[in-house]
Amino acid sequence: MADAEKPDATMQEMAAPAVTLTCEPVFSEDEPTTVYDVQWRTLMAILALSMANVCAAIANTTNTIIRSQVADLGDSALSSWVANSNLLVTLAFGPVLGSLSDRFGKKWFIIVASVFGIVGSVIAGSAHKTTTIIAGNVLTGLANAGCIMGVPAAQEVTPNRLRPWTMGFSQALASVAVIAGTLGAGAFVKYQTWRWSYYLNAFVYGTTTVLVTSFYHPPPPGLRRQRTTVGELLARVDYLGILLLTGSIASLLIGLTWGGTTYAWHAAPVLATLIVGCVGLVVFGVYEWRGTAHGIFDHRLFQSRNFPILLFVCVVDGMLLLGVNVLFAQEIAATFTTDSVKIATVLTPFLATSAFGCLPAGIIMARTKSYRTLLVCCLLWCSLFTGLMALLNDKRLSWAYAFSALFGAGTAVTTVIPVVALALSVPSFLLGTAGTISVSCRALGGIIGITIFTAIYDNKMATALPADVGAVLAQNGLSDLIPAVLAALATESPTALEGVQGLPASLIPTVAAAQATANSWSWKYVWIAISVIVAANAIVSCFLEPVASKMNNHIESALEVSDVRDKQMGTHV
Template sequence: MADTEKPDTTLQETVTVEDGVPVGNPVFSEDEPATVYDVQWRTLMAILSLSMANCCAAIANTTNTIIRSQIADLGDSALSSWVANSNLLVTLAFGPVLGSLSDRFGKRWFIIVASIFGIVGSVISGSAHKTTTIIAGNVLTGIANAGCIMGIPAAQEVTPNRLRPWTMGFSQALASAAVIAGTLGAGAFVKYQTWRWSYYLNAFVYGTTTVLVAAFYHPPPPGLRRQRTSVGELLARVDYPGILLLTGSIASLLIGLTWGGTTYAWNAKQVLATLIVGCVGLVVFGLYEWKGTANGIFDHRMFQSRNFPILLFVCIVDGMLLLGVNVLFAQEIASTFTTDSVKIATILTPFLATSAFGCLPAGIIMARTKSYRTLLVACLLWCSLFTGLMALLNENRLSWAYAFSALFGCGTAVTTVIPVVALALSVPSFLLGTAGTISVSCRALGGIVGITIFTAIYNNKMGAALPADVGAVLGQAGLSDLIPAVLEALATQNPAALAAVPGLPASMIPTVAAAQATANSYSWKYVWIAISVIVAANAIVSCFLQPVANKMNNHVESALEVSDVRDKQMGGKL
């Protein structure tokens, strides 16, 4: 049944309302301040504090690069995919919900409480003696990240529209630097101490964020609160059916994706049931948000231009590229070049470094030109080219891995910054929390889907190539009867396992290892081809984005500096 309550139309220039739903293409006017609004130390310290919240969500994922060490220590290899996905699953499910609530009740306490959850979750994971305990701790850090990702829209709210690219560039550069430090630190901890210190480092970052946000982020009431001062009225407008449908559907879908091909076969009834329930639930959620309510999680005012849905797709693919590649490239390095944790982190560093140091220049270019579409499309095509060239890697081409990963890292710096800023300038500023967390959740979804798809591609290719290549060399040596035992030894990923195969001559071990390396390179090749094609498709979709130059003005949604703007916002006037 359609929502008969009249939707919020504050800040709206022209809109036709039918059955409580805005019709057509509403345009929102966000007036510039009547007096000069100067960005001073209060805003700068708040941006730093909120950028630290963004760092929490970023650095929490660096522990995924050492999952092999955690599983080797605690066992339960069948649960390895849950170590990574338990965090992302909860972040994805709860991010948009908390974002929607924060637009009504404010972001400050959501971020502070979330950071405390992150401290507790990191300590639990770091002190775990069972893999299931790590997963439980990661669930708590997933909740924490669902709140901490609000640092991105909150930082843009306190910044005048025209300066938002600078803010986003700085925030993502700081987060990327944290990822580099976290990745290198995780590798060093594994080699010289224990993987547990990687989680304790995360706890320290969450704790620092808690203190900084509490000290320096004191925003006025959010825009929707200023429109309706009654808490009861705001609570009545919360999209409870949408929250239940979205969280339940995403949880069911991602549980199926995580189970598939690991805990159960893809055609197992447990996997099929959860996938079907999740997909049907998302369809019902979409229909409800479209026809059942105008001011739900997917508030209709966010669709005032086609940019919002297009940029959500861009964010999903960027998640595949950034999160998926970060996890899978580490696995390829371990299977192709080295199992030394520090060396793995070192090989990852060129990609992470160019991704980090390119963020601020990307924001500066957008701020000065007030243009973004050409730059975004060009960088997506650049990423497509060099991810495609990564398909040429093998165990003798380590220098190629350094070069190609560094080059497509330059492109991911742009795809990390530009879409989020463009999305924030394409929706009403009083819905930034909802829009921002949805975009970050789409990145998390892209990471999970990407890891699932690309892992399935690798496993399918490896499952066919490895027996064929190993069988060929053993067959030529007249040792075909050893094929099952040799394949079982290779599956352990223990270099010494081949020497323990009865009847296998020591002289054959290098030949078998070479056959395994050939099958490995062949399988990773198709993963990179798939990534290249998906990124190229993203570039084509991005050609249809609309300009946002007219929105890059001096409007500030959440004023922190002492000014007439803040006085109005604190007094409940717009």
């Protein structure tokens, strides 16, 4: 091994022999034998690829104004599909496109996906039916399945030792865009129309298309560079795995979305789709384990135990980040204000600390070459302050600002660090597969979180609201009005109680206060559940392996003019 390829003394000290023997992955990735300087080509490509990540992030900001969309177009029973249609398609197709991109390259997948995003956003923005919004979101979900490849693609064009910086920047940019998108969505609802939120997303997709086309010119992917023909790559595509995975996930998520809304949980359509989805995933898992070595879940991904652990971490992070983003907006509307701009304002501290903590998280990992302790501590931090969110009520708005800002700072770390650690724990030529699987796990976590937490809230509210409102009416000898009052409250209209015949106007504030009490009591259990799940995630993260030995000068996809790029392009003499 040449001197230029030897790890420095610091890295040798950090990777003690006892740890190296048990934890070092068995695959080998050589460092460049000549100096590789990161210059403007790489920086502009990172910006362009980070914009693809922005597309996937900002598309979810329209979920904070679902109430306004449904109120305008009707079909409130379909409201859960407005959010889940996007996430479902992203989750089902993300790993598939990621696997294909590792074989055929990522550039055109991202560009075509961005065009789908433009079309889907315009369709949703111009919709006159809720079903049309859902159709548009299906297209943007497919777009996001391609755009999330911006994350692994940005990691590929960056030397391993600098990947935490790249991910920190990429996620910070996406988080800032989410803040702007959330505030913009609220302002559009209040001063113009919710449609402009979708048109803003279309503009972002369009900008990404131009940037990626102009500045991202990668060499052939690693698997293609292994002297493999296109025909051989096509023959090795895991077609059966793709069919099993997409079909099973679609069936499972349709059941989760139907349950408790369109149908009761014990209804035949819900049970059938859930059973088919679960059985299909089991069959998919057995097939990937025993039927093929190079399927979607390529066996080389599991050469370190970090991969399965970090996928679990990403699922819980999705429950925290995506689930909380949707549900916290609903709690704000139910507890503090229905003004769309004020809802976005209350969300801002959580989004802001989550955004501005991303780059520092990446810097800390890059400089220390360590991540496990930081990740575990931040997960425990998030567990503490999501637990304290259980104390919120309509008189404690300042507590909502403080607690959400504090656990938002923790989510910055849980968003950045696991993705970088995962990228350093798998072969770089499989980054597209690993990266899209991790993002899909986040989407899965978001859907599971929204489903579970909504079910907890609905179950608690179904008990608390009749009891609290019924107590108020009974004390005033109006027990016969309980069904009518509950029906009025279910409409969520601020003036609905005024239309209940026989209900004195003087009693309306007392009934509203009873509703607020039941609401706070129900949300308390949602936050307790979130806190417990995040704490469990911290315990699991204690078993992660170090990645310091992989934070070297290896570059998977060289963009700068250099011997490394010449070799990867096949022009090296």
